[in-house]
Amino acid sequence: MGTYCLAVDIGASSGRMIAGTIIAGKLELTEVHRFENKIIQKGQHSCWDTDRLFQEIKTGIMKCKKQDIQPQSIGIDTWAVDFVLLDGNDNLLTDCVSYRDPRTDGMMEKVFEIFSKERLYLETGIQFQKFNTIYQLYSLQQNCPEVLKKAESFLLIPEYFNFLLAGVKASEYTNASSTQLVNAFTKKWDDSLMDVLSIKKEMFHEIKMPKTVLGPLRKELAAEFGMDIKVILPATHDTGSAVISAPVQEDAIYISSGTWSLIGVENPFPICVTKALDYNFTNEGGMDHQFRFLKNIMGLWMIQEVKRNYQDEFTFAELACLAQEELPFQAMVDVNDDRFLKPVNMIEEIQDYCRETGQTIPLTPGEVARCVFDSLAVSYKEAVEQIEHIFEKEFSQINVIGGGCQNEKLNQLIANVTGKDVYAGPVEATAIGNLAVQLMALGEVKDIKEVRKIIYQSFEVKKYQPENGQIPIMQRSAVK
Numbered sequence: 001m002g003t004y005c006l007a008v009d010i011g012a013s014s015g016r017m018i019a020g021t022i023i024a025g026k027l028e029l030t031e032v033h034r035f036e037n038k039i040i041q042k043g044q045h046s047c048w049d050t051d052r053l054f055q056e057i058k059t060g061i062m063k064c065k066k067q068d069i070q071p072q073s074i075g076i077d078t079w080a081v082d083f084v085l086l087d088g089n090d091n092l093l094t095d096c097v098s099y100r101d102p103r104t105d106g107m108m109e110k111v112f113e114i115f116s117k118e119r120l121y122l123e124t125g126i127q128f129q130k131f132n133t134i135y136q137l138y139s140l141q142q143n144c145p146e147v148l149k150k151a152e153s154f155l156l157i158p159e160y161f162n163f164l165l166a167g168v169k170a171s172e173y174t175n176a177s178s179t180q181l182v183n184a185f186t187k188k189w190d191d192s193l194m195d196v197l198s199i200k201k202e203m204f205h206e207i208k209m210p211k212t213v214l215g216p217l218r219k220e221l222a223a224e225f226g227m228d229i230k231v232i233l234p235a236t237h238d239t240g241s242a243v244i245s246a247p248v249q250e251d252a253i254y255i256s257s258g259t260w261s262l263i264g265v266e267n268p269f270p271i272c273v274t275k276a277l278d279y280n281f282t283n284e285g286g287m288d289h290q291f292r293f294l295k296n297i298m299g300l301w302m303i304q305e306v307k308r309n310y311q312d313e314f315t316f317a318e319l320a321c322l323a324q325e326e327l328p329f330q331a332m333v334d335v336n337d338d339r340f341l342k343p344v345n346m347i348e349e350i351q352d353y354c355r356e357t358g359q360t361i362p363l364t365p366g367e368v369a370r371c372v373f374d375s376l377a378v379s380y381k382e383a384v385e386q387i388e389h390i391f392e393k394e395f396s397q398i399n400v401i402g403g404g405c406q407n408e409k410l411n412q413l414i415a416n417v418t419g420k421d422v423y424a425g426p427v428e429a430t431a432i433g434n435l436a437v438q439l440m441a442l443g444e445v446k447d448i449k450e451v452r453k454i455i456y457q458s459f460e461v462k463k464y465q466p467e468n469g470q471i472p473i474m475q476r477s478a479v480k
């Protein structure tokens with residue numbers, strides 16, 4: 001039997017634990033556990049249920065045993081920017097507040113009064129999203145300074161779970177960079193920025209690179225599971241893991257498609273020029289000194305919320321089919337408008353936007369879904385043009401990876417709207433990227449190049465070509 005690694009990949013709407021091993025040059029996956037994740041209201045705040053999530057991780061490890069899988073290592077990735085604070089006795093100081101919580105409203109502007117936007121971008125290379133960790137911490141600093149005073153440890157969510165598993169507190173680079181508190185060039189916490197904002201720098205832990213072996217499981221957990229497993233740092237930021245596994249590299253732009261759509265390219269250095277700032281692109285830290293130069297687009301969150309607001313009467317596939325029956329480009333919204341971050345009702349928010357901008361108001365489920373898919377595809381096209389503008393070259397293909405690449409209609413729409421070949425797959429990109437780093441750390445594969453080759457050979461990647469006779473797209477700027 002080959003060496004098994006176990007990836008824990010938790011996204012905003014679901015988590016999965018997937019064991020992987022290389023057999024005859026192919027990466028073989030076994031899904032051992034899958035569970036729901038969602039934001040819950042705790043008191044005043046929208047939060048993540050970290051206690052339950054950790055129990056799910058334990059359940060997944062137990063399930064490995066039942067399936068006769070003995071993983072050599074485990075690696076955890078989740079979404080970025082959210083964190084916990086621990087006191088001197090390692091107890092949680094607050095609930096784990098979600099980035100969709102309104103506590104950061106207005107904080108970005110307050111930070112800019114102290115530290116200019118341009119300088120912040122020049123130093124960190126990170127895009128401006130009101131929910132970045134820096135604004136979450138600044139909000140705490142402004143509204144609950146006593147919490148920050150007591151805090152002795154700052155841990156992003158995967159790092160907190162690593163601590164619970166292995167008893168080691170460490171930050172991981174790909175995730176740390178997303179906080180907007182890491183210098184893009186030194187790859188270290190930006191102490192002077194923290195000082196200026198009165199964010200307690202002593203609570204941050206050393207930044208370690210992906211592939212670092214943190215250590216064995218805590219003794220009591222190893223006994224409980226009856227297994228010894230090494231805890232390894234993958235790219236703990238899910239997008240970092242996903243991009244590692246993007247197999248189509250030549251002349252390609254990736255879209256990591258899930259709750260968010262992350263569209264961009266890998267680049268060996270951060271691009272902090274004014275154009276990149278104006279387009280609001282980010283330079284997140286990646287493996288092997290690469291940067292993910294990408295843009296966050298609101299993504300499938302919008303359709304997830306639409307589905308929920310229709311009381312889950314339709315599946316995602318049904319909504320995609322209903323959308324397909326409607327006339328395209330009748331109404332469009334700016335998917336990156338903050339009003340879609342956590343509206344009370346997504347359907348009504350979309351309708352209000354269309355009403356306010358003098359467009360046809362989508363009324364039926366098909367019309368609403370059509371509006372979402374068209375708006376997403378057009379925002380991808382805009383981002384592609386911005387990337388091509390910055391790189392002063394044309395890219396010929398797009399690799400859509402992650403759960404969202406299962407939406408065949410959206411894949412075809414992206415090909416039609418951008419005029420580029422679209423390659424869709426792998427679906428489990430994030431877990432695969434997570435496994436890939438563990439396999440590298442254990443010496444089972446040499447490097448990213450080799451791993452991407454293995455991934456291309458192991459998983460279906462489907463091609464979509466632009467169809468003729470595209471309908472002209474209404475320009476968003478024309479409807480504003």
Ligand code: LFR
Nearest residue numbers: 078079080081238239260296
């Ligand atoms: C995707 C993702 C994005 C990040 C957003 C919030 O799951 O990690 O990369 O910007 O979630 O953390």
